[in-house]
Amino acid sequence: MIQRLGIFVGGSLDPYHNLAVEQLLMEGLPDRCCLLYLWQNQNTVVIGRNQNPWRECRTQLLEQEGGRLARRLSGGGAVYHDLGNLNYTFLVPMGDYDVERQLSVVVEACAGLGLSAVRSGRNDVLLEGKKFSGNAFYQKGARAYHHGTLMVDVDKEKLGRYLAPSKAKLEAKGVASVRSRVVNLSEYLPGLTCGEMKEQMIRAFSRVYRLEPEFLSPSVLDPGALEALEARNGSWEWLFGIRLPFTFSCERRFPWGEIQLQLQVDRGQVVRAKVYSDAMDWSLSPRLEGSLTGLSFTKEALTAGILREFGGDGELGRDLSCMLAEEEI
Numbered sequence: 503m504i505q506r507l508g509i510f511v512g513g514s515l516d517p518y519h520n521l522a523v524e525q526l527l528m529e530g531l532p533d534r535c536c537l538l539y540l541w542q543n544q545n546t547v548v549i550g551r552n553q554n555p556w557r558e559c560r561t562q563l564l565e566q567e568g569g570r571l572a573r574r575l576s577g578g579g580a581v582y583h584d585l586g587n588l589n590y591t592f593l594v595p596m597g598d599y600d601v602e603r604q605l606s607v608v609v610e611a612c613a614g615l616g617l618s619a620v621r622s623g624r625n626d627v628l629l630e631g632k633k634f635s636g637n638a639f640y641q642k643g644a645r646a647y648h649h650g651t652l653m654v655d656v657d658k659e660k661l662g663r664y665l666a667p668s669k670a671k672l673e674a675k676g677v678a679s680v681r682s683r684v685v686n687l688s689e690y691l692p693g694l695t696c697g698e699m700k701e702q703m704i705r706a707f708s709r710v711y712r713l714e715p716e717f718l719s720p721s722v723l724d725p726g727a728l729e730a731l732e733a734r735n736g737s738w739e740w741l742f743g744i745r746l747p748f749t750f751s752c753e754r755r756f757p758w759g760e761i762q763l764q765l766q767v768d769r770g771q772v773v774r775a776k777v778y779s780d781a782m783d784w785s786l787s788p789r790l791e792g793s794l795t796g797l798s799f800t801k802e803a804l805t806a807g808i809l810r811e812f813g814g815d816g817e818l819g820r821d822l823s824c825m826l827a828e829e830e831i
Contacts, residue, residue, distance in 0.1 A: 504598050505534040507715035509704060510722075512541030517548065517572035517583070522731035524649065525575065526723050528593050531645050536598065538607075538707050538715070539591040539649075540700050543583035545569040547664050550578045550638065552787035554762060554778035555742055557666070564664050573741050576649065577759075577784035578625065578638035580665055586655035586686065588696045590703060593647040601639075603710065604648055608635055610706035611699065617690055625650075625782065632685035640784060652703075654696045655688040748776070750799070754825045758782070758817065761825075763790070767799045790822070801831045 510527060512520055520541045527539055545568060547559045553573075555561055558580040561571055583589065592604040601624065608627050612619035619635075622628045627635035627650075637650035661684070688694045708715055734740050748764035759781030766774040775794040777787040793811035797803045805823050812819035 503534065504536045504594075504711055504713070506532065506536075507707065507711055507713045508535060508537040508718050509707070509715045510537060510539045510718045511700070512539065513720070515542055515544040515585070516732075517543040517546045517570055518732045518735035519728070520589075521548075521572060521574055521735050522728050523723060524591050524593075524647070525731055526727055527591075528640075528642065528645050528647050530722065531593050531595065533595055534598070535595070536711060537591075537593040537718070538703070539593065540703060541589045541591070542585060542587065542696065543570075543572070543589070544585055545660070546572055546583045547580055548572045548574055548583060549580045550780055551575055551784045552577060552777065552779045552781070553580060557762070557778065558780075560664055560666055569664065571741055572735065574638070574640075574649075575784065576638035576640040576647075577780070577782045577786070578636070579780040581636060581651055582656065582661040582664055583651070584657055584660065586653070586657060586688075586696065588652040588654055588699050588703070589649065590652065591647050591649035593645070596641065596644050596646050599641075599646050599648075601637075601648055605637070607703065607706045607710045608650070608652070610710055611702040612687070614702045614706060615687075615691060615694070615698075617687065629685055629687070629690060633683055634685050634687055639782060652696075652699055653684060653686050654694055654699050655686050656684075658684065658686070750829075750831065752825060752829050754821075756821045758821075759786075761786075761822075763825075765794065765799070770799050772797050772799055772804075786818070799831065801826055801829070804831070 514520055520543060524539060527537055547564055549555055549558050555571055559571060605621055609619045619627050619629055625637040626633050634653040635650050637648055639648045749767040750765040753762040759779055762778040764776040765772050772794050775791040777790045779787050789811055793807045794804060797807045804826055808822045809819055
């Protein structure tokens with residue numbers, strides 16, 4: 503049971519710093535405590551942990567126009583952040599983790615402005631059928647967080663220019679472009695600012711949990727650990743990683759997300775596997791990579807490896823096996 507609330511308001515616009523703060527807040531989270539972290543990035547595309555940056559974002563254009571690419575720990579798809587967007591993170595011990603309650607803070611904050619927001623599925627919040635908040639999730643040990651965006655007055659022209667979702671993803675959403683399915687809260691309340699939305703989130707946080715929050719100082723963060731995580735977050739290895747000289751590749755769109763599989767094969771054996779995905783389960787890609795590496799490059803061996811890892815009765819096991827069954831190997 504939550505007995506204490508904390509609020510940490512970020513003072514930086516640097517995505518590498520802000521994501522480092524988020525990780526440290528989770529690692530130092532006390533028991534029986536829920537933290538709300540409010541933060542902003544400037545002109546940034548943030549991709550999910552397992553996404554291919556070249557596929558999801560026009561990286562060269564973003565860099566040319568002074569923007570930055572960042573990669574988060576959680577799964578899910580790419581998002582665009584600017585100063586018209588307010589980010590929030592709920593950091594909670596797993597025993598008290600409750601997405602419905604956490605998202606009710608967002609709905610309550612909108613209600614405080616006279617807006618009737620509704621949840622849609624597990625990770626979106628909508629106004630009149632259009633998305634203004636998307637969410638992603640991460641767990642490590644006994645602690646977890648869920649974070650999301652609040653589009654207050656985002657530059658949707660830049661959002662559409664930098665993000666490059668696949669045609670299959672757009673078709674699955676039933677829209678022609680990423681811009682056509684999102685909305686700014688300022689379109690309903692002209693003049694609304696991120697500062698006002700921040701105040702509403704803080705008030706709603708207290709109302710939903712029925713506790714008075716304590717504001718945390720940056721002094722709770724270890725400077726050395728923060729510096730090390732910032733360096734990791736901005737490194738080429740973390741942002742771009744490996745791109746295999748692959749022998750085999752395939753990709754599919756499923757109800758649970760899009761997946762791109764690349765295998766490097768030598769002498770009939772898979773010597774390396776790389777999996778890109780926007781699935782909400784951040785562990786999917788490393789698990790699939792591990793299950794395929796070292797196997798014989800035959801349809802039978804690869805399918806058996808998938809079924810050992812994911813099981814034949816579950817949705818993931820069936821879908822991934824069917825994907826390979828349709829390939830010519």
